[in-house]
Amino acid sequence: MILDDVEDHVRTYTAAEDERLAVQLQSVTTDCHAGKLWPVSIDGLRSMHRRLFDGVRDHAGRFRARAFGDEYLTFGPNRSVHRDRVQVEIEQIFRKLERSAQSFVANPDAPEYERSALHVAV
Amino acid sequence: MDVAVGPDVAMRSRSPIARRRYIELAERAARAAASEPDPLLLLKTGTAWLELFHVSALTWEYFHQHDIRSLDQLQPHAAGLDRHVRAAFPDVAVAARDIRRILGEALSEDLPHDWPTMEWSQVVRSFDAIVTECPIVQFELMGRRLNEPHLAHRARSAYDALRAFVRRHDPERAEVMRIVGEQYQRGNIRIRDAARLLGLTTSDAVFELEQDGFGRAAPEITLTESERAAAYQRLRQRRLQRSTPPVVDPELVERDVIASERIEGVDARAWIRRR
Numbered sequence: 001m002i003l004d005d006v007e008d009h010v011r012t013y014t015a016a017e018d019e020r021l022a023v024q025l026q027s028v029t030t031d032c033h034a035g036k037l038w039p040v041s042i043d044g045l046r047s048m049h050r051r052l053f054d055g056v057r058d059h060a061g062r063f064r065a066r067a068f069g070d071e072y073l074t075f076g077p078n079r080s081v082h083r084d085r086v087q088v089e090i091e092q093i094f095r096k097l098e099r100s101a102q103s104f105v106a107n108p109d110a111p112e113y114e115r116s117a118l119h120v121a122v
Numbered sequence: 123m124d125v126a127v128g129p130d131v132a133m134r135s136r137s138p139i140a141r142r143r144y145i146e147l148a149e150r151a152a153r154a155a156a157s158e159p160d161p162l163l164l165l166k167t168g169t170a171w172l173e174l175f176h177v178s179a180l181t182w183e184y185f186h187q188h189d190i191r192s193l194d195q196l197q198p199h200a201a202g203l204d205r206h207v208r209a210a211f212p213d214v215a216v217a218a219r220d221i222r223r224i225l226g227e228a229l230s231e232d233l234p235h236d237w238p239t240m241e242w243s244q245v246v247r248s249f250d251a252i253v254t255e256c257p258i259v260q261f262e263l264m265g266r267r268l269n270e271p272h273l274a275h276r277a278r279s280a281y282d283a284l285r286a287f288v289r290r291h292d293p294e295r296a297e298v299m300r301i302v303g304e305q306y307q308r309g310n311i312r313i314r315d316a317a318r319l320l321g322l323t324t325s326d327a328v329f330e331l332e333q334d335g336f337g338r339a340a341p342e343i344t345l346t347e348s349e350r351a352a353a354y355q356r357l358r359q360r361r362l363q364r365s366t367p368p369v370v371d372p373e374l375v376e377r378d379v380i381a382s383e384r385i386e387g388v389d390a391r392a393w394i395r396r397r
C-alpha cells in the first residue's frame with residue numbers, strides 16, 4: 001500500500017491560505033446574514049465558492065466534473081459522490097430545494113413557516 | 123456499561139503487554155507508506171486501540187476525581203462511572219468487540235484488587251505519550267485510501283479526545299476551566315453563563331471548552347418540544363416585526379466563521395478579529 005499518493009492535497013493549506021480563507025469566509029457570511037445571498041441558486045453557490053477560494057485554489061467557483069478535480073472527497077465520516085455525478089446531483093438538490101422553498105415562502109403567515117424554513121436549511 | 127469496555131478492561135489497557143502491542147502497531151502504521159499486507163486490519167486495530175485508551179483515560183479520570191482505589195470502592199460508583207464515560211463517548215458499545223480482540227491474552231491477566239495512590243501526573247503523562255506516538259495522519263490516509271472514512275473519523279475522534287484529556291489535566295491550566303467544563307458538559311449551566319464564568323466571549327468559551335473535551339452529548343443539547351416551540355416563536359416574532367433589511371450582528375458572523383473553520387481544524391479567531 002502506497003500512502004504518499006493519497007495525501008489530501010486539496011485541503012492541506014499553508015498558514016497564509018488558512019488566513020485568506022477565514023477572511024473570505026467572513027465576507028461571504030456577512031452577506032449571508034444581510035440576506036444578500038437569497039434566493040439561493042446554483043450560480044449563487046458557484047459564486048460563493050469562488051469568493052471563498054479566490055487566490056487560494058485554481059478551482060475556485062468550479063464544480064468537480066468529468067476529468068476535473070478529485071474523483072471523491074472525504075468530509076469527516078462521509079464520502080462525496082463521484083465527480084461525474086456532481087452536476088446531476090446538484091441540479092436534483094436545487095430542484096428539490098426550490099420546490100420546498102416555494103411552498104413555505106408562499107405562505108408567510110402559516111404557523112409552520114419557521115419549522116419548514118429550518119428543515120429546508122438543514 | 124458493556125462488560126467488554128468496563129473498568130477492568132480500561133485498567134488492563136495500562137498493562138505492559140497492552141502498551142507493547144500499541145507501540146508495535148503505531149510503528150507498523152508509521153511505516154505503512156512502504157507496504158502493508160492488511161491495511162484495513164491495521165486501521166481497525168489502530169482505531170480500537172485509540173478508543174480503548176479513550177475509555178481508559180475517562181475511567182482513570184473518574185477514579186482520580188472520586189479517590190477510588192479498589193474494586194470494592196468502585197462498586198457504589200458504577201452508575202456514575204458509566205455516565206461519565208458515555209457523556210464523552212456515547213458510541214462506546216460500538217467499539218467493544220474490537221477492543222476485546224486487541225487486548226487478547228491481556229484480558230486473562232489477574233486484575234489487582236486494589237491499587238496504591240496514583241501519581242496523577244504520571245497517569246496523564248502516560249496518555250500524553252500515547253498521543254505523541256500515535257500516527258494519526260497515517261490512519262487518516264489509510265481511511266481515504268481504503269474508502270473507510272467512517273473508521274478514520276472514529277480514530278481521529280478518539281485521538282482528539284485523548285489530546286483534550288491531556289490538555290484539561292495540564293496543571294498550568296486554571297482549575298476553573300475544569301469545574302465550569304464539567305457543569306457545562308452535564309447540561310447544568312448554559313453556554314452564556316459558562317462564558318461569563320470563564321471571562322470569555324461565547325465563541326471563545328465553546329472553542330476552549332471543546333478543546334478541553336467538554337463537549338455536550340446529544341441528549342444534553344436536544345430541545346424539548348416546548349423549548350423548540352418557544353425558539354420557533356422567537357424566530358417568528360423577529361421575522362414579522364422586521365420591516366427593513368436584516369441588521370448584521372458582527373458577533374454572530376464571527377461565531378459562524380469560527381465554528382465553520384473549526385470543522386476544518388483551523389482556529390480562525392486571531393485572523394478575523396485582527397481586522
